[in-house]
Amino acid sequence: MYDFTPLPGQTRAQTHADLCDAARAITHGEPDAIANMANIAALIWQFLPDLNWAGFYRAVGDELVLGPFIGKPACIRIPFGRGVCGAAAASGQTQLVADVHAFPGHIACDAASASELVVPVVHEGRLIAVIDLDSPLPGRFDADDAAGIEALAAAIAPAIASA
Ligand code: SME
Numbered sequence: 482m483y484d485f486t487p488l489p490g491q492t493r494a495q496t497h498a499d500l501c502d503a504a505r506a507i508t509h510g511e512p513d514a515i516a517n518m519a520n521i522a523a524l525i526w527q528f529l530p531d532l533n534w535a536g537f538y539r540a541v542g543d544e545l546v547l548g549p550f551i552g553k554p555a556c557i558r559i560p561f562g563r564g565v566c567g568a569a570a571a572s573g574q575t576q577l578v579a580d581v582h583a584f585p586g587h588i589a590c591d592a593a594s595a596s597e598l599v600v601p602v603v604h605e606g607r608l609i610a611v612i613d614l615d616s617p618l619p620g621r622f623d624a625d626d627a628a629g630i631e632a633l634a635a636a637i638a639p640a641i642a643s644a
Pocket of ligand 1: 559587590
């Protein structure tokens, strides 16, 4: 069981390091990608405050398909290049969006979302998924969050590669 409480004064970087350690531990030795994505989404939700959606879209052909997540029901298929997730998939670059309403083509799955962080997950040179985090707070995500989720994506890529 993981029951995480941030220590007083803990930095975002330390929280992300703890999240990454927990994700490595919970996926260790488990080959089922769906189970691993589900547990990682739950860990992200537990470790990071002020989220209203956290989870995965999987790269299937030339589109993203909804994977395990915590939050409101979301759009199922996103073509590469559409919205924030599609931009991350098409470019292979992290998308850190302080104001989703200013992002051209943003797809509103939850009207409460105000800011968003999307990080590509690459395994053996191939895009396999994106990690998508939404927050009801404008400007919720900073460079430490982007670096932390990028490190998480690299750490867990082998554990979700078979989906
Ligand atoms: N807002 C995303 C769509 C996915 S939901 O946030 C879960 C986007 O613009 O790609």
